[in-house]
Amino acid sequence: MIDKLRGMQFIDSPCYHISRQYELYIAFRSEYSEEQMAQFFSSILRARDDFRAFVKNNYRYGDTLEKVAQKANMSTNHFLRKFKEHFGMTAHRWMVKQKAEKLVKAIQAGETNAKLLADRFGFHSTAGLYLFCRRQVGMTFQQLTRHVADGQSITI
Structure with missing residues (x-):
């Protein structure tokens, strides 16, 4: 050789x-x-060669889908098709779900300051955080914090 x-x-x-x-x-x-x-x-x-592991390790860096697809050495369309095949939902829906789950975990960890959470999760204002909670979690931010404080489980 x-x-x-x-x-x-x-x-x-x-x-x-x-x-x-x-x-x-x-x-x-x-x-x-x-x-x-x-x-x-x-x-x-290696783990990065597994598509699911690759996505889970790279989505959180705030890159666009195009950049993540480029890192995976795929076209954006192929990446999106493969994403749907592996995760059973669109990439956008999956990323929103991840954000909602992390928000709930942050509140469960005791973070309840809306302004700090809005900044941490990339919302332009607390109004964006409130709207996100209502649309993605199905309750207001105040209801969400009360549910967590009462020890009730939250399903997303």
Whole structure:
């Protein structure tokens, strides 16, 4: 293999490695079944190579969906299709649900200052936080804090 690589002339292109990856993938696909490939690659794939783990580790950085798709080396449309396939909902709906769950956890942890929570979760004002609570949690911010203080469970 080393001898073959020494004799190769590399193309000076920023996308050359991507075309080589596709070429290798096609060669593998022509020789092995999906099950064989899964067995072979499962031992060398890292957590970031798993789509669900990748999304969970990268969505929180405030990147746009386009940037997250780019990090995953996918087109935005392919990323959104794959997202729906893996999570069963649109990326936007999933991200809103994550935000609502984190908000409830913050309130359960004792954070009840609306202004601080609005800033922490990226709302422009407390009015945005109140509207978010009503739409996504199904109750006002005050009702939510009372429910949590009373120890009642919140489903999102």
